[in-house]
Amino acid sequence: MKKIVIVGLGLIGGSLALALKGFEDFQVIGVARRQATVDYALEHGVGDEATLDVTAAVRQADVTVLCINPVDIVTFLAEHRNDFKPGSLVTDVCGIKSAIMAAAQALPPEVDFIGCHPMAGTEFSGIEHAFAEMFRGSHLILTPREDSWEPHVALMERMAAYIGCQDVVKTTPQEHDAILAYTSQMMHIIAVSVCDDPMLFTCKGFEGSSFRGCTRVAALDVPLWTQLFSLNAPALTACLDVFIDNLKDYRKVIASGDGEKLAEKLTWSANRKRQMDLPGPDLLH
Amino acid sequence: MKKIVIVGLGLIGGSLALALKGFEDFQVIGVARRQATVDYALEHGVGDEATLDVTAAVRQADVTVLCINPVDIVTFLAEHRNDFKPGSLVTDVCGIKSAIMAAAQALPPEVDFIGCHPMAGTEFSGIEHAFAEMFRGSHLILTPREDSWEPHVALMERMAAYIGCQDVVKTTPQEHDAILAYTSQMMHIIAVSVCDDPMLFTCKGFEGSSFRGCTRVAALDVPLWTQLFSLNAPALTACLDVFIDNLKDYRKVIASGDGEKLAEKLTWSANRKRQMDLPGPDLLH
Numbered sequence: 001m002k003k004i005v006i007v008g009l010g011l012i013g014g015s016l017a018l019a020l021k022g023f024e025d026f027q028v029i030g031v032a033r034r035q036a037t038v039d040y041a042l043e044h045g046v047g048d049e050a051t052l053d054v055t056a057a058v059r060q061a062d063v064t065v066l067c068i069n070p071v072d073i074v075t076f077l078a079e080h081r082n083d084f085k086p087g088s089l090v091t092d093v094c095g096i097k098s099a100i101m102a103a104a105q106a107l108p109p110e111v112d113f114i115g116c117h118p119m120a121g122t123e124f125s126g127i128e129h130a131f132a133e134m135f136r137g138s139h140l141i142l143t144p145r146e147d148s149w150e151p152h153v154a155l156m157e158r159m160a161a162y163i164g165c166q167d168v169v170k171t172t173p174q175e176h177d178a179i180l181a182y183t184s185q186m187m188h189i190i191a192v193s194v195c196d197d198p199m200l201f202t203c204k205g206f207e208g209s210s211f212r213g214c215t216r217v218a219a220l221d222v223p224l225w226t227q228l229f230s231l232n233a234p235a236l237t238a239c240l241d242v243f244i245d246n247l248k249d250y251r252k253v254i255a256s257g258d259g260e261k262l263a264e265k266l267t268w269s270a271n272r273k274r275q276m277d278l279p280g281p282d283l284l285h
Numbered sequence: 286m287k288k289i290v291i292v293g294l295g296l297i298g299g300s301l302a303l304a305l306k307g308f309e310d311f312q313v314i315g316v317a318r319r320q321a322t323v324d325y326a327l328e329h330g331v332g333d334e335a336t337l338d339v340t341a342a343v344r345q346a347d348v349t350v351l352c353i354n355p356v357d358i359v360t361f362l363a364e365h366r367n368d369f370k371p372g373s374l375v376t377d378v379c380g381i382k383s384a385i386m387a388a389a390q391a392l393p394p395e396v397d398f399i400g401c402h403p404m405a406g407t408e409f410s411g412i413e414h415a416f417a418e419m420f421r422g423s424h425l426i427l428t429p430r431e432d433s434w435e436p437h438v439a440l441m442e443r444m445a446a447y448i449g450c451q452d453v454v455k456t457t458p459q460e461h462d463a464i465l466a467y468t469s470q471m472m473h474i475i476a477v478s479v480c481d482d483p484m485l486f487t488c489k490g491f492e493g494s495s496f497r498g499c500t501r502v503a504a505l506d507v508p509l510w511t512q513l514f515s516l517n518a519p520a521l522t523a524c525l526d527v528f529i530d531n532l533k534d535y536r537k538v539i540a541s542g543d544g545e546k547l548a549e550k551l552t553w554s555a556n557r558k559r560q561m562d563l564p565g566p567d568l569l570h
Contacts, residue, residue: 119491119492119493120493120494121493121494138493139490139491139492139493141490141491167490169490169491171491176491178484179484179487179488179491180491182482182484182488183488183491183492183493183495183496184493184495184496186479187479187495187496187498187499188495189532189535189536189539190475190479190499190532191495191499191558192535192551192554192555192558193528193531193532193534193535193554194471194472194475194528194531195554195557195558195561196531196534196553196554196557197467197524197527197528197531198527199463199464199467199524200557200558200561201557201560201561202464203464203467203468204561205424205426205452205454206404206424206426206454206456206461206464206465206468207404207424207468208404208405208406208423208424208468208469209405209406210468210469210472210473210476210501210502211468211469211472212498213472213497213498213499213501213502214472214475214476214498214499215558216495216498217495217498218554218555218557218558219555219558219559220551220555222548222551222552222555223548225551226544226547226548226551227544229539229547230539230542230544230547233539233540233542236539237536237539237540239482239484240532240535240536240539241536242482242483243478243479243482243532244529244532244533244536246478246479246481246482247474247475247478247525247528247529247532248529249478249481250474250477250478250525251474251522251525251526251529254474254514254515254518254521254522254525255518255522257515257518259511259512259515262511262514262515263507263508263511266477266505266507266510266511267507268481269477269478269480269481269503270477270503270504270505270507272480272481272485272486272503273476273477273480273485273500273503273504274504275486276480276485276486276489
């Protein structure tokens with residue numbers, strides 16, 4: 001039986017271990033750093049097996065999925081470069097790709113690496129919040145190397161379909177990081193910045209779905225997001241500059257009292273949003 | 286049979302007409318400006334009756350609920366001040382309260398007015414998007430007059446319970462407008478400002494739930510929100526100033542490369558969010 005080894009059984013790794021169970025002829029083996037996590041995984045069927053012995057697991061892996069923080073991925077690739085099976089595939093799930101693809105250069109030529117980022121998650125952390133349905137309807141982004149083996153890309157696509165992803169989007173690490181600064185990282189900076197307002201604690205009872213939708217992700221995993229923001233600082237600050245300018249433009253029109261101009265500006269923005277026509281979640285409560 | 290007259294059968298008025306059907310011994314009568322809306326309401330059972338004749342409807346109303354845009358409410362109160370039945374209650378559903386409560390001073394002393402704002406809605410407009418469950422789990426904010434009749438406040442509370450509101454929050458028009466600038470109006474300015482980014486149309490396939498949650502409301506009802514922003518401009522611009530400063534603080538720390546300070550700042554913000562502990566919608570897809 002072939003083996004998928006999932007290194008790191010947190011929210012994403014745990015959910016992946018649940019979602020991948022039964023995939024083709026693969027056995028799903030989870031690797032954790034703490035015995036308590038291994039026990040939890042075994043007890044709740046998170047993957048088919050769970051272990052603390054990362055080296056032994058990686059040595060028998062046909063696919064290794066690194067579900068740990070970006071900086072830990074970099075370290076892991078260097079430390080375990082000689083543990084991966086020749087011909088095997090290594091991949092990850094983290095929200096930054098340039099730094100990861102650079103670190104993957106450390107691997108021997110007979111080990112393939114495909115960067116991966118499933119656009120899924122919740123504002124919680126840890127295996128106890130993992131659930132098999134997490135990836136349903138989400139995009140899976142792949143950043144294959146130029147010389148990645150086509151059967152490995154095809155395997156990733158079948159895995160994506162199996163866990164319920166809506167589609168697979170292939171791109172370069174650079175494009176991924178530039179766009180993700182906008183669609184993901186900036187959304188988190190917005191959420192925490194809204195929550196920094198002194199009014200936060202007096203607004204209970206006055207919040208609706210727009211407030212909940214915007215601030216949900218503020219309760220973030222600090223080490224993870226510190227790394228993501230830091231590793232993508234130039235792209236993120238560039239996005240923030242555009243956003244702050246756009247906010248200031250709205251502030252100016254609102255302060256001017258020119259209702260006609262405000263309506264014109266809102267029409268423009270609202271039409272852009274309608275044009276984009278994103279399928280949205282049901283956010284009514 | 287007593288009568289609730291709902292003036293304006295748009296998204297909120299239509300949903301209210303659906304949700305209030307069967308409430309105690311009240312008949313629910315919807316008033317629209319266009320025959321097509323009246324026909325739709327009659328055909329789909331939006332309320333028990335529907336009519337174009339607003340004056341006749343208001344004259345027999347025990348409760349009149351104004352579900353029209355803020356500026357139209359101001360005009361309506363002045364124009365129909367002598368049409369309301371003595372002893373009857375007039376209320377509204379709009380997202381601004383100071384301007385509405387001031388306009389309600391035009392009513393004769395024997396007509397009661399209680400400002401009302403259900404914290405519910407979607408990004409759509411019009412009766413065809415109305416649904417009875419809209420108010421389930423949401424807050425209903427009331428701004429009664431100092432001399433509002435207690436039985437009218439109690440009636441509003443029973444109506445809130447009947448349509449499924451989570452709770453009823455009473456406040457002053459001033460406090461309502463100060464807080465709503467933060468929890469609602471600013472969320473809409475954030476959403477449109479994010480969508481003004483040139484990257485919007487290239488980011489398809491790269492967006493996750495945080496992006497959808499933050500930008501969902503950008504496809505807004507322009508006349509309505511132009512009025513809400515304009516009528517609350519001082520409070521809204523004050524909120525935007527605080528928010529822009531908070532964003533700039535984050536931008537500065539990210540640009541500095543000081544990971545420790547960034548982690549500290551994120552910990553502070555994330556803890557505030559956790560402390561607030563809002564019940565959130567399920568936003569996983």
